[in-house]
Amino acid sequence: MNRTHKLNLLIAAVLLVTLLFTIYSRRDAPNVSQSPPAAPSVSSAPVKITFWNVETNDLRQALLNQSIQAFNQTHKAVQIVPYFYEVETYKAKLKLSMISGKMPDLFYYWTGESFKYMVDSQIIADLTEKMQERPAFMKQFYPEALQYATYYDRLYGLPHTTSHVVFWYNKRIFAQYGIMPPQTWDELMSTAQQLLNNGIPPFTVSGKERWPLLNWFAYLSNRMGGSTPFQHAIKKTGDFTDPAFLEGAQLFRGLITAKMFVPGFLGLDGPKAEDILLKGEAAMYLQGDWVAEKMLSNPDIGYFRFPTVHGKGDPQVYYGGYSSGWAISANSNRDAAFEVLSSMLGMEERKKVVEASGLLSTAKDMPLDRNIMNPLVYDFVTFIEKDPVDFFGYYDQEIDPHRSQLLLNAVVTMASAPTMSQEEIEDLLKQIR
Structure with missing residues (x-):
C-alpha cells in the first residue's frame, strides 16, 4: 500500500470519528435555538385615568367610589384614579388646569357658558364618533339630555343625572x-x-x-x-x-x-x-x-x-334639568377614558344610584326594583320622573x-x-x- 493511499484512509477515519461525535453530541444536548435569546416578557402597565369629581360627602360619593372600585377590580388594562374636591375648590382647580393645559382625563362638568368655552377652546374631546360606534349605549339616553352637551351638532359630554x-x-x-x-x-x-x-x-x-x-x-x-x-x-x-x-x-x-x-x-x-x-x-x-x-x-x-x-x-x-355630567379632555387616552365613562354610565351602575339615592338618571326606561328601595324614595322617584313639563x-x-x-x-x-x-x-x- 503506497503512502498516498494510507494518507487517504487516515483522513477518512478522522472525518468518520468527527461525524459520529457530532451526531451523538447533538442527540444528547438540549435543543437550543441558534437565534439570540428572547428578552423576558414584561406585562405592560395599566393605563391610568384621572377622574375628577365634586366632593359631596354623602351617598352619591360613596356610590361612585363603589363603582370605581368595582371597575378597577375587573379591568386590569385600565385603572381609575379618582379625586374629589369641594365645589369652589373644584371650580378653581379646573380653571387652572384649563390654563395650564394639564387637564384630568375625565372630569365633572356643568353645562353653560364655561363648558361652551372649553368646547370652543378645543379642551374637550368630541364624543360623537365614540357614541355612534355604540348605538345601543347611545339609545339609552334621553335625546334632550344629550342636547345639553351638544354644540355645533357635535357631542362633548354625557349628563349623568337629572x-x-x-x-x-x-x-x-x-x-x-x-x-x-x-x-x-x-x-x-x-x-x-x-x-x-x-x-x-x-x-x-x-x-x-x-x-x-x-x-x-x-x-x-x-x-x-x-x-x-x-x-x-x-x-x-x-x-x-x-x-x-x-x-x-x-x-x-x-x-x-x-x-x-x-x-x-x-x-x-x-x-x-x-x-x-x-x-x-x-x-x-x-x-x-x-x-x-x-x-x-x-x-x-x-x-x-x-x-x-x-x-x-x-x-x-x-x-x-340635565345640567351636569362627565366629559373627556382632548389630551387624554380617549379609548381608555371612554371605557371608564361608558362603564360609569352603564344602565346597571346608574340603576344602583337611582334606587339608593332617588336622584334620577339620564337613562330612559330604567327598571327599578321597588323591593330594595326606601318606599319614600320610590314614591319620590315615581312622582318626579313624570311631573316636570320643562326645566330652566x-x-x-x-x-x-x-x-x-x-x-x-x-x-x-x-x-x-x-x-x-x-x-x-x-x-x-x-x-x-
Missing part, C-alpha cells in the same frame, strides 16, 4: 299647625308667617355657599317672567334689569325683611342647613333632589313644588364665570343688607355685566 330643586318640609310641624303644602306664593307666605308667629323659622338655607340663596332668586324671577329674560341675559341681548329680575329681587328682599330664614343663615353650610330641617328647627328647605335620600330617610320629611307667584308661572317647570338651568352655571360671580355676590348682598330701596336693587343688578 336634577330638580323642590321644597322639602317637615310634615310633623305642618300637621301640628294644620298646614297643607302651599300651591301659591301667597299661601306660602301665609304659612311662613303663621310658623314665624309660633316661634318656628319658616326656612333654612345655606347662605355660606351662596348658590342656595340663588335658588330663591332664580325661581322667583322665572315664575314672574318665564325663561325668556334669562335667555336674553345669557346671550347679552338683555340684562338683569328686566322687570322679571327686579320683581324677583323685591320678593326675595321681602323674605329678608320679614326674617323668614333661620338666624345666622349666612354662615350655614349645606349639612348644617339640612340638619336644621331634619331636627324640626325650621319647617322648609328649598334644595335639589340630590338630598332626597338624606331627607326621605326621615319619615317626617315631605316635598312640594315651588308654587306659582301672583298667578304667574307653571309649578311643573323646575329649576335644574342653573343661573350661575348658564352665564359666563365673570357674571356668575357678580350674580352670586348680588344675591348675598340682597340677603344681608338691613335695608335696600328699589333704586338700590336696580343699581345692584345693573352691575351684573
Whole structure:
C-alpha cells in the first residue's frame, strides 16, 4: 500500500470519528435555538385615568367610589384614579388646569357658558364618533339630555343625572299647625308667617355657599317672567334689569325683611342647613333632589313644588334639568377614558344610584326594583320622573364665570343688607355685566 493511499484512509477515519461525535453530541444536548435569546416578557402597565369629581360627602360619593372600585377590580388594562374636591375648590382647580393645559382625563362638568368655552377652546374631546360606534349605549339616553352637551351638532359630554330643586318640609310641624303644602306664593307666605308667629323659622338655607340663596332668586324671577329674560341675559341681548329680575329681587328682599330664614343663615353650610330641617328647627328647605335620600330617610320629611307667584308661572317647570355630567379632555387616552365613562354610565351602575339615592338618571326606561328601595324614595322617584313639563338651568352655571360671580355676590348682598330701596336693587343688578 503506497503512502498516498494510507494518507487517504487516515483522513477518512478522522472525518468518520468527527461525524459520529457530532451526531451523538447533538442527540444528547438540549435543543437550543441558534437565534439570540428572547428578552423576558414584561406585562405592560395599566393605563391610568384621572377622574375628577365634586366632593359631596354623602351617598352619591360613596356610590361612585363603589363603582370605581368595582371597575378597577375587573379591568386590569385600565385603572381609575379618582379625586374629589369641594365645589369652589373644584371650580378653581379646573380653571387652572384649563390654563395650564394639564387637564384630568375625565372630569365633572356643568353645562353653560364655561363648558361652551372649553368646547370652543378645543379642551374637550368630541364624543360623537365614540357614541355612534355604540348605538345601543347611545339609545339609552334621553335625546334632550344629550342636547345639553351638544354644540355645533357635535357631542362633548354625557349628563349623568337629572336634577330638580323642590321644597322639602317637615310634615310633623305642618300637621301640628294644620298646614297643607302651599300651591301659591301667597299661601306660602301665609304659612311662613303663621310658623314665624309660633316661634318656628319658616326656612333654612345655606347662605355660606351662596348658590342656595340663588335658588330663591332664580325661581322667583322665572315664575314672574318665564325663561325668556334669562335667555336674553345669557346671550347679552338683555340684562338683569328686566322687570322679571327686579320683581324677583323685591320678593326675595321681602323674605329678608320679614326674617323668614333661620338666624345666622349666612354662615350655614349645606349639612348644617339640612340638619336644621331634619331636627324640626325650621319647617322648609328649598334644595335639589340630590338630598332626597338624606331627607326621605326621615319619615317626617315631605316635598312640594315651588308654587306659582301672583298667578304667574307653571309649578311643573323646575329649576335644574340635565345640567351636569362627565366629559373627556382632548389630551387624554380617549379609548381608555371612554371605557371608564361608558362603564360609569352603564344602565346597571346608574340603576344602583337611582334606587339608593332617588336622584334620577339620564337613562330612559330604567327598571327599578321597588323591593330594595326606601318606599319614600320610590314614591319620590315615581312622582318626579313624570311631573316636570320643562326645566330652566342653573343661573350661575348658564352665564359666563365673570357674571356668575357678580350674580352670586348680588344675591348675598340682597340677603344681608338691613335695608335696600328699589333704586338700590336696580343699581345692584345693573352691575351684573
